[in-house]
Each structure stands twice: as structure tokens, then as C-alpha cells.
Amino acid sequence: MKACNQIKELLSLFLEGETSPEETRHITEHLSSCQECKKALEELKKTVELVKNLDEVEPPPFFTQKIMAHVREEAALSRVTGHGSRVTAIISKLFFPLHIKIPVQAFALVLVVGLVFLVYRSIEPEIKLSSTPTETAAPALKDEVGQERKKAIPAIQAAPKEAPLKGQVDVSEPARKEEAAVPTAPPREKVMEKKSEVLAEKPSPEPSIAFAPAPKESAQLQKAPAAPPPARGAGEATQAIDVGQARQATEGEPRGVASGAAKDRMERAAAPPARDYRAAAKGFERVEFVIGASDVGSTAKEVESLLSRLGAREIEREPREPGVAVKGVVDNKRLVELVEKLKSLGELRPVPAPTDRAQGESRVLIRIEP
Amino acid sequence: MVAMSNMSDNRIPTAVDADYEAVTACQEGDVAAFEALVDKYQKKMLNIAYRMTGDYDDACEIVQEAFLSAYRAIKKFRGEARFSTWLYGIVVNHAKNRLKQVQSRSFHEGTSLDDPVETEEGPRFREPLSQEALAVDELEKKEIREKVQHCIESLDEEQRAVLVLRDIQEFSYEEIRDILKLPDGTVKSRLFRARDAMKKCLKKALGDL
Numbered sequence: 001m002k003a004c005n006q007i008k009e010l011l012s013l014f015l016e017g018e019t020s021p022e023e024t025r026h027i028t029e030h031l032s033s034c035q036e037c038k039k040a041l042e043e044l045k046k047t048v049e050l051v052k053n054l055d056e057v058e059p060p061p062f063f064t065q066k067i068m069a070h071v072r073e074e075a076a077l078s079r080v081t082g083h084g085s086r087v088t089a090i091i092s093k094l095f096f097p098l099h100i101k102i103p104v105q106a107f108a109l110v111l112v113v114g115l116v117f118l119v120y121r122s123i124e125p126e127i128k129l130s131s132t133p134t135e136t137a138a139p140a141l142k143d144e145v146g147q148e149r150k151k152a153i154p155a156i157q158a159a160p161k162e163a164p165l166k167g168q169v170d171v172s173e174p175a176r177k178e179e180a181a182v183p184t185a186p187p188r189e190k191v192m193e194k195k196s197e198v199l200a201e202k203p204s205p206e207p208s209i210a211f212a213p214a215p216k217e218s219a220q221l222q223k224a225p226a227a228p229p230p231a232r233g234a235g236e237a238t239q240a241i242d243v244g245q246a247r248q249a250t251e252g253e254p255r256g257v258a259s260g261a262a263k264d265r266m267e268r269a270a271a272p273p274a275r276d277y278r279a280a281a282k283g284f285e286r287v288e289f290v291i292g293a294s295d296v297g298s299t300a301k302e303v304e305s306l307l308s309r310l311g312a313r314e315i316e317r318e319p320r321e322p323g324v325a326v327k328g329v330v331d332n333k334r335l336v337e338l339v340e341k342l343k344s345l346g347e348l349r350p351v352p353a354p355t356d357r358a359q360g361e362s363r364v365l366i367r368i369e370p
Numbered sequence: 371m372v373a374m375s376n377m378s379d380n381r382i383p384t385a386v387d388a389d390y391e392a393v394t395a396c397q398e399g400d401v402a403a404f405e406a407l408v409d410k411y412q413k414k415m416l417n418i419a420y421r422m423t424g425d426y427d428d429a430c431e432i433v434q435e436a437f438l439s440a441y442r443a444i445k446k447f448r449g450e451a452r453f454s455t456w457l458y459g460i461v462v463n464h465a466k467n468r469l470k471q472v473q474s475r476s477f478h479e480g481t482s483l484d485d486p487v488e489t490e491e492g493p494r495f496r497e498p499l500s501q502e503a504l505a506v507d508e509l510e511k512k513e514i515r516e517k518v519q520h521c522i523e524s525l526d527e528e529q530r531a532v533l534v535l536r537d538i539q540e541f542s543y544e545e546i547r548d549i550l551k552l553p554d555g556t557v558k559s560r561l562f563r564a565r566d567a568m569k570k571c572l573k574k575a576l577g578d579l
Binding site: 052 | 461565
């Protein structure tokens, strides 16, 4: 019985000739003597035959087309997905290797900034030269007051003297507009340099408010044509002065200086700036004094004679509301003496500290006000 | 696929696989090449699926799914076996999965008309209707075929797969081993059990063999 079970297990393979020769011989011997196993083999053969006799089924019509419709749909989908993944790949290429992208982008940024700085530096002298007269018109920051004033003085002195030079004016005009449009244009390092010098000369500077009212004036300057015809320029300047006076009236005593300065600027705006920047280029220092005097006219004469005694050049007197202004170019060595003498003429405000500058000259503006 | 020189030992040489060029074209995105493969293998695929499931419509769906799976995976086909073997493996797996789903559904929903009726004697089958018009000979053959098919369906999925592949599709043991990814011994023992179960089933269904 046990032998029959073993034989029956092998019959499946025996049927197909898959048994080893020894197994085949053993099975054949057993089958000749065992009817049960012989019957089992016959049943197995019949079973396999029945199974093999099963008909093949035919695919439905257009089965390939149906399958391919699904496949093509899938292919189209995968193309879209593939496209999407390409987009993703591009995005990831743009953003993902941050350890590469960030330094590269940072370097590019630095390069651009450097380039802009270089370009700015290359055109800076032109801006500086052409815009010097209007620099004071730019919005005055508190720490730039000294610089503003230094620039103002030579401009005041130069303006009335110089005849309008068309060429220079033409050059300066667009530059001035540019200056007005970009009020922070003046190079800061130079401002700081000069500021420190002026502060050394004048430890008690005027209240910064004196030069503060820039925005309106700046706007006014933009309108005021600096170029000829002179008559029109003068008219504009007068208008500007009127604005300055109106401010003085409304803003009180501290604005007195401011209005004068504003007026100066207006005048400079109306006049050709040629001499101004020449003076600035020579490195003149500008010093401004205000003397309170009861008799403006006689005090002005005394100031003029004082200046001439001190060897000043380019002495001039001009009406300056609410009094007169005398200006000139004085050797720095004589500045201390000038201050001492001015003190004796009237109430000097502010009282400048004696300068220790031994060389060069200063443009001095002495305003005599009642 | 790669060149023969790069093939590992267990790979089928490309020269042996008649589908090498078509498969390579498919891998490069040639849908028309895939269509040729579908045309070539659809019938055999359908017959495997049909004999395993016993349902023609199910078999058609299984074949469609199998070809779709094959298309999706064809770039991963590296020629370890023949393409046809790989394809038959896919359809057998899909058929097995379908059977599991059906069994799970019928377990939850109850029996269907097609299910074998379990009796004390074992599975027997509902009498097919409208047989009167058919000739007796044809009637008998048809009846026998249906009973054989029902007996196949009474086997478990693993036995069914081996029986269908060996006795119906007549694949070699080696091919079956590759399709089912089973050791030789397992294929042989499963086939023995499948045949034995079929014999018992058919004896009950047909009375005598």
C-alpha cells in the first residue's frame, strides 16, 4: 500500500516521461503487478486528456485595439507625467542645489553691485562738478550742515560776479536736475571729511534747522532755470527769495540765517555756477558770521575796511535781507584777527572759535543785521 | 536589454528571445512595437486568464490589465527570462489577484449561480440551460468541458496556475518555473496535487473516467 502511494505520486511525472530510468523501471514493474496503480494511471491519463481537450477561446474582436487604447492612454499620461517631471527637474535644477546656487547668485549680486558702483564712480566727477552749486538745495541731513554751509559761501560770492556762461550753464543744467532728482548724490566721504574740518573751526555751529528746509527749496530750484535769459532767471530767483522771506516770517528768529542761505541758493540757482565750483575746487573754506548792529550801513563800511586791512580780496557788499552782507576772501592766518575785530563791531553770532588752519584762504560772509 | 557580453549567466541570450528587438523598441518608447507584442501574445494570455478564472469577460479585463502593467514595467525588463515568460507571469499574477478578489467578494456577498454547489459528495455543477437544440454529441462534449473547467476552478490558485500552464498551455517545467518563479520540485509536486485533485473532481462530476 505504501509502495502504491509512492508510485501514484510518481505517476504524474511518469506519464510525461520525466521520471529517472530507475524510477521508470520500478514503476513499470509495479504497474504490471498492481491493478490499483494501473487504474490510477489510466485515470490520470484521462484527466490530463480531458484538460488538454479544453478548447482554446478566441479573443474578442478588436481586442488588440482595445488593449492598445489603454496602453496609448497610459503612454500619453506618462508623457504628461514625464513632461511634469522635466519641469520639476528644471525647477529643482534652479533651486535645489542650494549649496551651489546661493554662492553663485550671491557672487552675481556682488558683481552687479560692484559694476553699478564703478559706473557711478566713473560719472561721479561730472555730477560733482555740475551739481556743486545746487548741493545745498538737496535735503540737508543734520550731519551735513557744515558742509552745506561751506559750499554755500563761495557760491554766494561767485554768483554776482560771473557773467552767465552759456556753455557751462548748459552743462550744469541737466546735471542739476539730476542732482535734484537724486538728492543724496554728493559723495559722503568728502562730506564727512569737510564736516570734521568745519566743526574744528566752528565748535558752536548754527542750529541745524538753519539749513534744514531743503525739500521745498529743492523743488523750487528744480523749477528755477539757471540758464539765460537772465531776466527770467532773476525773476525766478526773486520768487525764490520771496519764499525764503515768507518762511523767515513764519518760522521766527532761527530762520533768519536760513532765509539768507536760502536766498543765496536761489541766487546761485539763477546765476551761472562756473565760479562756484572753481572756488570749491581750490579748496576754499567758507565761514559765515552774523553781526547784530543798530546801524547797518556804517557797520558794513567798517567791516569792509576791516577786511581790506586784513588783506582780503574780492570784497563785496550786497543787500541781504534783513540787512546787508559783506563778503571776501581772507587768508586763514588772519581769521582769528578778523573774529576779534568783528566782536568789537557788534554782537557776533555765532562766535567762531579761532581756526588753527595756517594755510589757504577762506571765503567769509559777514551779514550785518539790525 | 543589454548586449550579450554584459549579460549575467542566468539571463536568456538575446538571440533566443525572438522579441528582443520589439522589446528594445518598446523600451525606447515605441508604442507600435508594443502593439505587435500585444497582437502576438494576446490569445495565449487570454486563454491562460480564462482557464484560471473561468470567466471570459474577467479574462479579457485581466489581459488588458496585464498588458498595461507590462507596458508600464517594460523599461525595467532586463532579459533575465524571455519576454514571453515575463508576460505570462504578469497575466498569471493578475489572474490570481482577481481570483482572490472574487473569493473575498463571494465570501461577503454569498454564492453566485456559477459557483460550484458544495455537497456531501463534493462539488457538483448546475445543469446548463437550453441544451435541447444541441446535438447529443456536442451536448456531451460541451458538458464535459464545462465540468472540466469547473473542476479547474475548484483548485486553489497555485494548483490552478500550474495545471493551466502545464496541461493546457503545455509549457515546459522550466518555463513554468520561470513564469511562477518557483523551484522545479515545487512545480512538480503542485502539478501532481493539481492533477490528483482534478481526477477526483472529474470522477465525481462525470461519474467515471
